[in-house]
Amino acid sequence: MSNARKDEISRALNDVRYKIPGHVTLIVVTKTFPVSDLKYLYELGERNFGENRDGEGSEKAESLAEDLADDIVWHFQGGIQSNKLRSIVSWSDYIHSLDDLDHATKISNAALSLNKKQNCFIQVNLDSTPAGANTEPHSNRSGINIDNLPIFAGALAELGGVKVVGVMGVGPLHHDPRPSFELLHSASQELQKVFPTATFISAGMSGDFEIAIECGATHVRIGSSILGSR
Numbered sequence: 233m234s235n236a237r238k239d240e241i242s243r244a245l246n247d248v249r250y251k252i253p254g255h256v257t258l259i260v261v262t263k264t265f266p267v268s269d270l271k272y273l274y275e276l277g278e279r280n281f282g283e284n285r286d287g288e289g290s291e292k293a294e295s296l297a298e299d300l301a302d303d304i305v306w307h308f309q310g311g312i313q314s315n316k317l318r319s320i321v322s323w324s325d326y327i328h329s330l331d332d333l334d335h336a337t338k339i340s341n342a343a344l345s346l347n348k349k350q351n352c353f354i355q356v357n358l359d360s361t362p363a364g365a366n367t368e369p370h371s372n373r374s375g376i377n378i379d380n381l382p383i384f385a386g387a388l389a390e391l392g393g394v395k396v397v398g399v400m401g402v403g404p405l406h407h408d409p410r411p412s413f414e415l416l417h418s419a420s421q422e423l424q425k426v427f428p429t430a431t432f433i434s435a436g437m438s439g440d441f442e443i444a445i446e447c448g449a450t451h452v453r454i455g456s457s458i459l460g461s462r
């Protein structure tokens with residue numbers, strides 16, 4: 233039986249895969265798309281899925297764990313609500329949006345009580361590049377300032393339930409993302425002075441992932457180029 237939706241996803245996925253070198257991890261951002269799409273992605277070989285909301289992510293994780301081999305890697309990349317953290321820690325393998333010490337403490341405690349270490353990227357605010365300063369209409373205010381990164385990272389080193397794996401950033405929507413991704417790359421160098429093994433760089437979405445990869449991204453988060461507009 234032919235399946236038009238699966239064929240559509242397969243074609244778009246291949247176009248994206250072709251542009252991603254082997255050492256870079258593709259996270260397919262599946263937010264707002266149905267579990268049936270995630271199953272097609274799974275059949276097509278994808279294992280890393282990204283979600284922005286706790287409720288949606290935990291439902292999908294549960295539903296897919298029942299139906300498929302439990303080898304999916306779940307990424308949470310949305311804004312963090314403190315009261316959802318325990319749940320997020322229960323289903324996600326990586327949190328990309330950590331930028332707050334109180335959140336980090338809660339993540340650590342939740343992880344320890346679940347006998348796990350929670351992998352976390354530190355989200356860095358990329359608005360402060362010369363090109364980004366005050367010009368971004370929908371400025372992404374999330375993320376810590378690169379100047380505060382060493383102190384923030386030092387504080388995370390005290391938390392037994394948190395494993396820092398790298399930095400994450402969201403590029404500007406309306407101008408050249410290269411200076412922002414270069415800033416993120418220097419943030420990564422700073423972070424590695426505190427955590428030598430935290431070499432991951434999560435950067436790049438549908439509109440800018442090729443530039444992010446040129447600037448050192450190890451993880452790209454791509455939704456609409458593969459699944460269509462939301």
Ligand SMILES: *Cc1c(COP(=O)(O)O)cnc(C)c1O
Binds near residue numbers: 402457
């Ligand atoms: C939605 C989202 C993405 C994917 O965006 P696309 O433009 O659909 O590829 C990546 N990262 C974050 C943080 C997102 O919220």
